[in-house]
Amino acid sequence: AQKITQxxxxxxxxxxxxxxxxxxxxxxxxxxxxxxxxQPSSGxxxxxxxxxxxxxxxxxxxxxxxxxxxxxxxxxxxxxxxxLGDSAMYFCAxxxxxxxxxxxxxxxxxxxxxxxx
Amino acid sequence: KAGVTQTPRYLIKTRGQQVTLSCSPISGHRSVSxxxxxxxxxxxxxxxYFSETQRNKGNFPGRFSGRQFSNSRSEMNVSxxxxxxxALYLCASSLDLLAKNIQYFGAGTRLSVL
Numbered sequence: 001a002q003k004i005t006q007x008x009x010x011x012x013x014x015x016x017x018x019x020x021x022x023x024x025x026x027x028x029x030x031x032x033x034x035x036x037x038x039q040p041s042s043g044x045x046x047x048x049x050x051x052x053x054x055x056x057x058x059x060x061x062x063x064x065x066x067x068x069x070x071x072x073x074x075x076x077x078x079x080x081x082x083x084l085g086d087s088a089m090y091f092c093a094x095x096x097x098x099x100x101x102x103x104x105x106x107x108x109x110x111x112x113x114x115x116x117x
Numbered sequence: 118k119a120g121v122t123q124t125p126r127y128l129i130k131t132r133g134q135q136v137t138l139s140c141s142p143i144s145g146h147r148s149v150s151x152x153x154x155x156x157x158x159x160x161x162x163x164x165x166y167f168s169e170t171q172r173n174k175g176n177f178p179g180r181f182s183g184r185q186f187s188n189s190r191s192e193m194n195v196s197x198x199x200x201x202x203x204a205l206y207l208c209a210s211s212l213d214l215l216a217k218n219i220q221y222f223g224a225g226t227r228l229s230v231l
Contacts, residue, residue, distance in 0.1 A: 035219075035220075043205055044223065044225065102172060103165045103173070103211055103218065104165060105220060109159050
């Protein structure tokens with residue numbers, strides 16, 4: 001079974017608008033972390049934002065915020081005021097067993113975001 | 118502070134050969150993980166190392182191996198290359214094993230097997 005599901009293969013947004021990238025996850029582990037990474041065409045994975053399963057508030061990092069709905073098992077990324085440089089692939093990832101020390105990330109299939117002028 | 122450095126950036130090999138990829142983590146980071154990215158399978162976990170010990174391994178054949186040195190630098194090796202090994206290989210480093218660790222990735226090594 002897919003542990004991380006990203007249902008939007010591609011998204012299109014105009015510059016300065018907000019966009020939401022969807023991510024749902026599946027785990028029975030009570031201790032997990034959710035991550036979003038950006039991958040430009042150069043290939044490097046750039047960390048954007050992190051949300052822990054026990055965190056009470058939604059994470060925010062500058063223009064990025066994570067809409068965490070634990071009961072629905074969703075962790076959507078919201079990018080406010082899109083910029084041309086935001087055009088890239090975006091991956092949602094999960095790490096289970098946060099107290100075990102294991103670092104393994106499980107990734108979704110990604111969403112390609114295109115920002116137009 | 119320098120990021121994660123992977124060398125080489127590009128490699129072309131032929132079937133049956135072997136290859137070694139290198140990863141230098143962010144200074145002070147002691148944990149290194151490797152991932153394979155292909156259009157068909159997406160991003161898949163290969164293995165992770167901490168203090169020169171492999172702590173976890175993904176579902177890959179034994180042709181894929183790795184190691185970590187005392188300075189936290191890591192190498193991965195693929196023997197008897199197959200066409201399907203063509204991929205972007207990404208290395209990530211994190212500070213330690215604490216719960217809220219963030220993994221930071223390098224730019225990857227793009228391997229083409231002909």
